[in-house]
Every structure is written in structure tokens, then in C-alpha cells.
Amino acid sequence: VSTAPVRPSRAIDQGLRERARRVIPNGMYGHLNTSRFADDYPQFLARGEGARVWDVDGREFIDLMCTFGPILLGHAHPEVDAAAAATAARGDVLNCPGPEMVELAEVLVQEVEHADWAMFAKNGSDVTNLSVVVARAHTRRRKVLMARGSYHGIGAWALPPESPGTTIEDHANTVFFGYNDLDSVEAAVLDAGEDDVAAVVCTPHRHDVFIDQEPVDPAFARGVREICDRLGAMLIIDDVRCGARIDLRGGWAAVGVKPDLSAWSKSLANGYPLAGLLGTAPLGEAAAAVTATGSFWYAAAPMAAALTTIRLLKEGDGIGRMRASGIRLQEGLRAQAQAHDMAVRVTGPPQMPLMLFADDPEFARSLAWSGACAAHGVYLHPVHNWFLGTAHDEATIDEVLERTDAAFDVVRERFGTG
Amino acid sequence: VSTAPVRPSRAIDQGLRERARRVIPNGMYGHLNTSRFADDYPQFLARGEGARVWDVDGREFIDLMCTFGPILLGHAHPEVDAAAAATAARGDVLNCPGPEMVELAEVLVQEVEHADWAMFAKNGSDVTNLSVVVARAHTRRRKVLMARGSYHGIGAWALPPESPGTTIEDHANTVFFGYNDLDSVEAAVLDAGEDDVAAVVCTPHRHDVFIDQEPVDPAFARGVREICDRLGAMLIIDDVRCGARIDLRGGWAAVGVKPDLSAWSKSLANGYPLAGLLGTAPLGEAAAAVTATGSFWYAAAPMAAALTTIRLLKEGDGIGRMRASGIRLQEGLRAQAQAHDMAVRVTGPPQMPLMLFADDPEFARSLAWSGACAAHGVYLHPVHNWFLGTAHDEATIDEVLERTDAAFDVVRERFGTG
Numbered sequence: 098v099s100t101a102p103v104r105p106s107r108a109i110d111q112g113l114r115e116r117a118r119r120v121i122p123n124g125m126y127g128h129l130n131t132s133r134f135a136d137d138y139p140q141f142l143a144r145g146e147g148a149r150v151w152d153v154d155g156r157e158f159i160d161l162m163c164t165f166g167p168i169l170l171g172h173a174h175p176e177v178d179a180a181a182a183a184t185a186a187r188g189d190v191l192n193c194p195g196p197e198m199v200e201l202a203e204v205l206v207q208e209v210e211h212a213d214w215a216m217f218a219k220n221g222s223d224v225t226n227l228s229v230v231v232a233r234a235h236t237r238r239r240k241v242l243m244a245r246g247s248y249h250g251i252g253a254w255a256l257p258p259e260s261p262g263t264t265i266e267d268h269a270n271t272v273f274f275g276y277n278d279l280d281s282v283e284a285a286v287l288d289a290g291e292d293d294v295a296a297v298v299c300t301p302h303r304h305d306v307f308i309d310q311e312p313v314d315p316a317f318a319r320g321v322r323e324i325c326d327r328l329g330a331m332l333i334i335d336d337v338r339c340g341a342r343i344d345l346r347g348g349w350a351a352v353g354v355k356p357d358l359s360a361w362s363k364s365l366a367n368g369y370p371l372a373g374l375l376g377t378a379p380l381g382e383a384a385a386a387v388t389a390t391g392s393f394w395y396a397a398a399p400m401a402a403a404l405t406t407i408r409l410l411k412e413g414d415g416i417g418r419m420r421a422s423g424i425r426l427q428e429g430l431r432a433q434a435q436a437h438d439m440a441v442r443v444t445g446p447p448q449m450p451l452m453l454f455a456d457d458p459e460f461a462r463s464l465a466w467s468g469a470c471a472a473h474g475v476y477l478h479p480v481h482n483w484f485l486g487t488a489h490d491e492a493t494i495d496e497v498l499e500r501t502d503a504a505f506d507v508v509r510e511r512f513g514t515g
Numbered sequence: 516v517s518t519a520p521v522r523p524s525r526a527i528d529q530g531l532r533e534r535a536r537r538v539i540p541n542g543m544y545g546h547l548n549t550s551r552f553a554d555d556y557p558q559f560l561a562r563g564e565g566a567r568v569w570d571v572d573g574r575e576f577i578d579l580m581c582t583f584g585p586i587l588l589g590h591a592h593p594e595v596d597a598a599a600a601a602t603a604a605r606g607d608v609l610n611c612p613g614p615e616m617v618e619l620a621e622v623l624v625q626e627v628e629h630a631d632w633a634m635f636a637k638n639g640s641d642v643t644n645l646s647v648v649v650a651r652a653h654t655r656r657r658k659v660l661m662a663r664g665s666y667h668g669i670g671a672w673a674l675p676p677e678s679p680g681t682t683i684e685d686h687a688n689t690v691f692f693g694y695n696d697l698d699s700v701e702a703a704v705l706d707a708g709e710d711d712v713a714a715v716v717c718t719p720h721r722h723d724v725f726i727d728q729e730p731v732d733p734a735f736a737r738g739v740r741e742i743c744d745r746l747g748a749m750l751i752i753d754d755v756r757c758g759a760r761i762d763l764r765g766g767w768a769a770v771g772v773k774p775d776l777s778a779w780s781k782s783l784a785n786g787y788p789l790a791g792l793l794g795t796a797p798l799g800e801a802a803a804a805v806t807a808t809g810s811f812w813y814a815a816a817p818m819a820a821a822l823t824t825i826r827l828l829k830e831g832d833g834i835g836r837m838r839a840s841g842i843r844l845q846e847g848l849r850a851q852a853q854a855h856d857m858a859v860r861v862t863g864p865p866q867m868p869l870m871l872f873a874d875d876p877e878f879a880r881s882l883a884w885s886g887a888c889a890a891h892g893v894y895l896h897p898v899h900n901w902f903l904g905t906a907h908d909e910a911t912i913d914e915v916l917e918r919t920d921a922a923f924d925v926v927r928e929r930f931g932t933g
Contacts, residue, residue, distance in 0.1 A: 122803035141612060188591070220809035
């Protein structure tokens with residue numbers, strides 16, 4: 098039976114946590130709060146390089162989260178960083194955008210099948226929110242249909258109705274359906290009123306937290322497109338989590354369905370803050386009419402980073418390589434689980450894997466396994482999909498699998514087989 | 516009579532504008548769209564250094580906009596950039612925040628009078644929106660009172676009801692009052708319902724676009740605080756535009772009024788994308804309970820930049836120096852206008868001046884004057900307040916005034932005196 102290797106002190110992380118509790122609500126907020134994970138997770142990281150990150154106490158981890166998406170070509174990628182630095186040395190945040198904005202819009206319009214234009218912002222929520230505003234301005238309607246359990250950012254319209262600080266009115270124009278359930282979309286249309294549906298928003302595949310990932314049913318995608326066409330409603334793809342990592346052409350390009358609008362962010366610029374709303378020509382006028390701006394939305398350095406990221410991704414068949422590494426990881430995990438006589442479900446596109454345990458209603462096994470992974474130097478999430486990048490080569494995946502094997506031992510010791 | 520100096524070609528800017536029109540809605544969106552300004556404005560800038568910016572054709576401008584606020588210590592400040600680069604070389608956007616987040620929260624809690632805690636995001640809208648959500652979560656009420664004409668970002672609640680793509684429900688919980696008009700606040704309270712007022716949001720002074728700036732009436736500030744205390748509503752200061760540039764202690768510190776929440780962004784990190792929500796201890800629990808996160812919110816490099824920016828601002832009496840330069844500019848402009856026999860109003864705190872012409876209902880004089888300034892190499896805004904930074908020393912202000920003198924000539928030629 099393997100045990101966790103000897104680890105250096107965690108005094109610096111613990112000291113920072115203590116200071117944070119005094120000046121940051123709950124010590125940390127949002128998706129980077131690790132306080133509910135197993136004890137072996139750090140709360141503060143100091144360094145990233147390639148497929149690895151180091152915490153403030155110097156512990157090394159192979160990183161399977163890629164910052165929840167932004168890191169696509171590995172941390173601290175020299176070419177991307179050099180491109181951003183060269184632009185920043187001239188000017189990043191100025192009274193006007195730089196030429197990089199036009200170049201990046203041209204590249205995205207060329208690469209993403211449905212796109213005729215692009216607008217840029219900073220975070221995923223900026224552009225999921227903006228996609229809804231543009232759809233409403235274009236259709237002069239109010240209602241937005243989204244899948245129950247999908248995450249479309251922190252706009253109140255997209256949060257569960259019980260979310261603290263949101264109002265009844267915030268949720269009045271959101272109607273829920275079930276992902277991959279076309280009948281439920283039709284029911285939502287009737288609920289919303291056929292002539293008041295501004296948009297239907299979908300993620301490329303189902304990647305809700307806490308549950309297995311699920312590919313889109315091509316018939317569902319085509320059906321949603323048909324419903325939108327019948328109603329004159331806009332189809333929005335929320336490609337914030339998947340875009341560029343799974344398919345640079347857009348979320349439903351592989352199933353032959355084009356949206357009217359798509360929201361991108363995370364991996365566009367390999368860690369530099371950037372988001373993009375892409376749309377078709379008929380929506381350009383509405384996009385120009387809405388109030389949409391931000392102090393840092395036009396920054397040139399992240400756009401330079403995006404131009405280099407996209408070029409390198411294409412030149413090196415980055416998507417194909419991430420896919421191959423992801424398949425190696427997914428198959429390796431399935432084999433390990435079987436060898437340990439434990440039932441797991443490994444789901445998701447290979448570039449965004451997730452492993453959950455079969456009989457684990459309270460996620461106790463997930464927490465234990467992920468904690469053991471952290472103790473052995475693999476950083477992944479217990480219940481949220483992981484993210485691979487092109488820095489995860491075969492050797493790195495094999496190293497991950499050595500470490501996860503030890504983590505299965507820990508879970509079996511504690512919970513037994515099954 | 517002076518005329519505009521000979522200027523280099525504008526072919527590159529024009530070429531970029533033409534390309535932009537094909538791939539960006541309306542060729543440009545938001546507050547950096549210069550298409551409605553005089554012809555001498557560029558749409559694309561390439562470089563910034565100190566108090567100057569250069570467009571893509573190499574034209575130089577003394578910059579009185581500071582990127583609409585973010586640039587506080589001058590463009591491309593070597594010490595700030597070195598601090599950000601040192602952190603970024605280790606790790607900027609990782610699975611966890613870096614230690615800089617704790618340090619920055621500690622500094623802000625120390626410097627900003629009312630603050631017991633801090634959360635960080637990217638843009639001003641992130642934190643004005645978040646301030647309202649936290650106030651609602653804490654009070655379990657819905658209504659937000661704001662001054663008519665104030666800008667609190669692009670959240671639909673804060674936009675004019677007629678804003679395209681927003682719904683009746685988006686505006687249902689916003690009630691307007693008049694800035695510096697306490698009676699109108701009381702009327703808004705009655706309109707909202709005394710027991711449903713979650714928050715009153717105010718800018719530190721009135722800095723609406725198109726009109727003269729106006730300092731806050733101390734009696735108004737105290738009165739708003741008293742109303743909030745009476746109702747159990749939260750007072751929110753939107754310090755996005757003023758914070759750190761006017762007063763590092765917070766927007767109404769000078770009049771002795773402490774808010775419950777304040778929203779900061781723009782100048783916190785001298786151009787690096789960062790926003791902060793600061794709050795008092797009783798609101799910490801609500802702040803921890805709301806859904807608030809973003810892929811790039813925890814980036815360490817902008818926080819390192821903020822730590823250096825705040826240190827340099829304090830060490831060098833940056834606020835005092837900006838104020839002195841601003842007074843020199845404001846007095847110089849008033850003297851020039853008088854010498855040209857033209858009636859103008861120069862308003863605002865010296866660090867954020869604005870000059871409007873007295874009899875100029877369609878802003879034709881403002882457009883002509885600002886255009887002539889651009890032609891003579893001064894970049895300022897026709898109808899939105901300007902921003903000074905510590906890079907605007909006496910010599911730079913004197914150079915600005917030489918150039919604006921020529922701009923007054925142009926306006927007098929075209930519109931006459933008066």
C-alpha cells in the first residue's frame with residue numbers, strides 16, 4: 098500500500114489563509130476557494146510552468162485544471178508571453194484599441210464558422226451576459242431559455258432563482274429546459290410565450306458541475322436550431338469553457354449547427370484576460386446599439402497573446418494532441434479503477450475529462466481520491482471537469498497515472514472496493 | 516492666427532478603420548469609439564509613455580484621458596511594469612490566487628477608511644453590480660436608488676430604461692433621484708417602499724457625461740447616510756472613476772461619511788485590469804454567500820501592479836501633485852478663454868477636469884475645440900471628464916496650454932466670441 102510522499106511544510110499557505118480570513122470574505126470566494134476540498138490542497142499558488150504548478154510552500158503539482166480553462170498551451174508559454182510583452186512594451190491599455198483588435202477579430206471571423214463580427218471583453222460572464230442583451234435588442238423580446246444546471250456565468254438571469262442577492266425580477270425572463278431534451282425546450286417555449294423568446298442558450302456539451310458530462314445529441318442541436326428559426330429567436334452557444342480547446346470552429350460545428358451568437362473566453366489567450374462575443378451579420382446592428390464597454394476590454398496585450406495562441410494551436414495540431422493525451426488519461430483511469438475493482442464513470446471530451454465514483458452520492462470518494470491526488474502531486478478538481486492543454490504530453494500523462502494509482506489505493510483503503 | 520501643424524499621414528489608422536468596419540460592429544463599440552469626434556482623432560493607438568500617447572501613424576499626443584482613468588502614474592511606468600512582470604514570470608493566472616491578493620486586501624483595508632474586507636474582479640461594472648448583489652443579499656430587499664444620469668457601469672439595472680436589449684424587469688428595482696437633492700432621495704424612498712430599499716448608490720461627486728461636474732454637498736452626503744441608517748439600507752460609493760486619483764481613503768472620506776460598500780477599479784493598478792469591492796464587517800457574510808467569480812479575477816500580476824501603484828502614489832504625494840497640475844490646467848484654461856473672450860465652464864476636481872462652452876447646446880464648440888486640440892497634439896474628450904496623472908508635471912501642463920491656446924483660436928474663427 099502506497100502512502101503519501103513526505104511533503105515540505107505548508108506553513109506559508111496556512112499563514113496566508115489566516116491573514117486572508119481577516120480581509121477577504123470567508124477567506125476566499127468563488128471557484129478558486131479550496132476550503133471545501135481535502136486538506137492536501139493549497140489555497141495559494143506561486144508559480145506555473147508548462148503542465149506544472151507550485152504552491153507557495155514549493156510543493157509541485159502536475160496541473161490538470163489549467164486554471165479552469167485559460168491555460169491552453171501550458172503555463173508561462175514563452176512565445177505567447179513574448180507576444181504579449183512586445184505589445185505591452187508599446188502600449189496595452191490606451192485611449193484607443195491597438196491594431197491587434199482588428200487582426201484578432203479577422204482571425205476569429207475566419208476560424209469560427211458562424212462569425213461575421215467580434216466584440217471583446219474580459220471574462221466569460223461579460224460575453225454570456227452581452228449575448229443575451231444583443232439577442233434581446235435584435236428580437237425586441239425578453240425571454241431566454243437555458244438548460245437547468247448549466248453555468249453561464251454570474252449574471253443574475255443565469256443563476257439559480259435561490260441565489261443570494263438576486264431578485265424575482267432578475268429571474269422573471271429565464272425559462273429552464275433539460276439539456277438534450279427537445280420536448281422540454283418546446284415546453285419552455287410555451288411557458289415563455291412563442292412570441293417572446295429572444296434566445297436559447299446552450300453549452301456545446303453538458304458540462305455541469307457534480308454530474309457526468311454528456312455530449313450533445315446531434316438531433317437535439319438541430320432541433321434547437323429549428324425551434325429558433327421557427328420562432329425568430331437567437332441561438333447562443335456558450336463556448337466559454339470549450340471554445341478553442343475542443344473545436345476552434347465553434348461548439349456545434351461538429352454536428353453541423355451554426356448559432357447566431359457565441360460567447361468565448363478562458364482559453365483564447367493562454368491565460369491573458371480576454372473574452373469575445375461573436376455574431377452573424379444580421380445581429381451586427383443590435384450589437385452596435387447596446388451599451389457594452391469596460392475600462393480594460395480593449396487591452397492590446399491579451400489580443401496579441403490570443404493571436405499567437407491561436408496560431409500555435411493550429412500549427413501544432415494542438416486540439417488533436419490534447420485529444421490524444423486526454424484519451425490516454427481517460428483510458429488509463431478506467432483501467433486503474435478496474436484493476437482496483439472500483440466502479441467509476443470517466444466522461445467528457447478527452448480534453449475536458451471528469452471522473453466520478455459510481456456509488457458516491459455525497460462525493461466522499463471523489464473528495465478522498467482528489468485529496469490523495471493532491472497529496473501525490475496531481476492537481477485536479479473533485480467534481481468539476483478538468484482541463485488538459487498541449488503541455489500534457491504522453492510522459493506527463495503517464496506520470497499523472499502513476500500518481501493517481503496511489504490515490505485509488507487510498508480510496509480503496511478507506512471505502513473498500515465497488 | 517495659428518493653424519494646425521503639418522501632420523504625418525493617417526493612412527494606417529484609416530486602413531484599420533476600414534478593416535474594422537468589416538469585422539467589428541459599427542467599426543468600434545463603447546467608450547473608445549472615436550467616430551463621433553472631430554476628424555483629427557485617431558481610432559487606433561500604438562504606444563504610450565508617461566503623459567504621451569502615439570497613434571498607429573506615429574502622431575504624438577499629450578494624453579489628458581489616461582485611458583479614461585486606468586493610467587495614474589503615467590503610461591508604461593517602469594516600476595509598476597517591473598512589479599507586474601516579476602509576478603507574471605512566476606505565475607499570473609493559476610488554479611489559486613497568489614499571495615499578492617492577501618497583501619492587496621490588507622493594504623486596501625488599511626488605506627480605505629470604511630473597508631474591513633476586499634474582493635477583486637476585473638472591471639468597474641463587475642464591482643458596481645456585485646455591490647448591489649451583496650447589499651441585496653445582506654438586506655434581503657430589492658430596490659436600489661441611484662442618481663439620474665450617473666454612470667454605474669453596464670449592468671442593466673444601472674442603464675437608462677430605454678437602453679436597447681434591456682427589459683422592464685431589469686429596471687423594475689431601480690429608482691432614480693437627483694444628485695445633491697436630498698428631497699428627491701426621500702421621494703425615491705417613498706416610491707421604492709421604505710422597507711424594500713436595499714441600497715443607495717452614489718458617485719463621490721457628480722461626473723456625468725455632457726454636463727458640468729459638481730462636488731457633493733456635504734449635507735447631501737450626510738443626509739444620504741442618515742436615510743440609509745434609518746431604513747437599514749446600504750450606502751454604496753461608486754469610486755470606480757475617482758478612487759485613488761482623488762482620495763485613497765474613499766469617495767466621501769473628505770466630508771466625513773463612510774459607506775457600507777465601495778466599488779473601485781480603473782486607476783488601482785496603473786493600467787492592469789483590476790477591480791475591487793470593499794465592504795464593512797457586517798456585510799462580509801453576504802459577500803461570502805453570493806455567486807461572484809470570474810476566470811481572470813484572481814490574476815496575481817495586476818495585484819502586484821496595484822501594490823506598487825498604491826505605494827508610489829503615497830510615497831510621492833501623487834494625489835497632491837496631480838491636484839497641483841490640475842489647478843494649473845484649470846486656471847490656465849479659464850485665463851485662455853477669457854483672453855479669447857469666450858465663455859467656458861471649467862469644472863471638476865483638478866485631477867478630473869472638464870471644460871464646456873457656455874452657449875453650446877449641441878456641443879458644436881466642444882467638438883471643434885477638442886478636434887483642434889487633437890490636431891495640435893492634445894488628446895482629451897469633448898464632453899466626458901478628463902483624467903490627469905502624476906506624469907503631468909508643470910512643464911507638460913504648460914505645453915498643453917500652448918496647444919489649447921491654438922484650439923481656442925480655431926473655435927473663435929468658426930463660432931466667434933461669447
